[in-house]
Amino acid sequence: MEEFNASKPIYLQLADRINRQIVSKELKAGEKLPSVREMGVKYNVNPNTIQRTYSELEREGILETKRGQGTFVTEQEDRLVQQREILKNEQILSFIQVMKEMGFSSHEIISGLQDHLSKFD
Amino acid sequence: MEEFNASKPIYLQLADRINRQIVSKELKAGEKLPSVREMGVKYNVNPNTIQRTYSELEREGILETKRGQGTFVTEQEDRLVQQREILKNEQILSFIQVMKEMGFSSHEIISGLQDHLSKFD
DNA sequence: CTTAGTGTACTATTACGTTAATACAATATT
DNA sequence: AATATTGTATTAACGTAATAGTACACTAAG
Structure with a gap:
């Protein structure tokens, strides 16, 4: 619910x-x-x-x-365009930080992401 | 502090x-x-x-x-290996969901991530 | 046995998020 | 002018997170 x-x-x-x-x-x-x-x-x-x-x-x-x-x-559409960029970078940086903390390499992050993204397309 | x-x-x-x-x-x-x-x-x-x-x-x-x-x-090391996989998938799925909600394409997600990851290597 | 260090339990207090009910202020509609 | 709809403010109540202080139970080491 x-x-x-x-x-x-x-x-x-x-x-x-x-x-x-x-x-x-x-x-x-x-x-x-x-x-x-x-x-x-x-x-x-x-x-x-x-x-x-x-x-x-x-x-x-x-x-x-x-x-x-x-x-x-x-x-103010400028503000909305800016907001989209801000939220995007926040998400990416936070995601990378956590994955690195868990000991995943850049390559593991990218390939792990591609595996899941292939289900969406 | x-x-x-x-x-x-x-x-x-x-x-x-x-x-x-x-x-x-x-x-x-x-x-x-x-x-x-x-x-x-x-x-x-x-x-x-x-x-x-x-x-x-x-x-x-x-x-x-x-x-x-x-x-x-x-x-129980099995449990730890399992936990690593669980947390990895949680992070990836949550990240993808939010980025998709914000209207980013799979390609934008990957390239945006690669841009930031290049700073780490 | 005594002591120190550990997890655990309990009570009290404060702060915050949430619900609820009510009232007031500003605007649009009739 | 009257009414409905909107955002806003106020007060009370409840639950949970967090702090603080105290006490108890178990274990290892002296």
């Missing part, structure tokens, strides 16, 4: 998910997001939790809220 | 770290770990927190505790 990880706050997991929907253009610049109440129903969490998620993403500069109107993806 | 992430419990972050030290053979099968009190001093956390970490890793079957003696890496 549940789609949340117990080891990370829900509001941050939702922020991650929305972040990815934005950089993948699933949510476009200027697009309106569901209200905190609607979103609360959709993910079966409290509206307060959604608000924390929106506040977090607003703090990161990729959402903008207009009181009485709603919450929107920022119109 | 501190090296822990606020968005995940300390005892799990420590479990991750020890897990990686074990699969990388930095900690060998049968090797004794520092006591919960020593470890608490080393990482500047409460001994109770270390105990939760050890209990978690014991539950995963890679640590064994002997009352009055200490906590040790399991002697």
Whole structure:
């Protein structure tokens, strides 16, 4: 039933998910997001939790809220392009760091990745 | 000063770290770990927190505790080899999933990874 | 036997995430 | 003007993570 990880706050997991929907253009610049109440129903969490998620993403500069109107993806496409690059590098660097910590060589990382990626294409 | 992430419990972050030290053979099968009190001093956390970490890793079957003696890496090397494979696949699959969610193609993933890996060799 | 070092258990306290219910402020619609 | 919808603020309650302090049980070494 549940789609949340117990080891990370829900509001941050939702922020991650929305972040990815934005950089993948699933949510476009200027697009309106569901209200905190609607979103609360959709993910079966409290509206307060959604608000924390929106506040977090607003703090990161990729959402903008207009009181009485709603919450929107920022119109600043530059920021979204930049965000896509930032998140990409974060993921790659974190992945490499962990794999190196576990003692895998660069070659093992690449070939292990290619093995799994071949299932996707 | 501190090296822990606020968005995940300390005892799990420590479990991750020890897990990686074990699969990388930095900690060998049968090797004794520092006591919960020593470890608490080393990482500047409460001994109770270390105990939760050890209990978690014991539950995963890679640590064994002997009352009055200490906590040790399991002697079952099969389990450690298996653990290395499990953690490797977890990391790779999670990484691919996130990158795909963000809209990156298999080719972008591989080439982006190679760009960063070239700094390590 | 005594002692030191080990894991373990227990209680209390603080902080934070989450839920819940309610109310208020700003905007659009009628 | 009235109403509905939006974001926002407030308060209370609960569970868990983490700290702190203490005590107990087991083991090895003196």
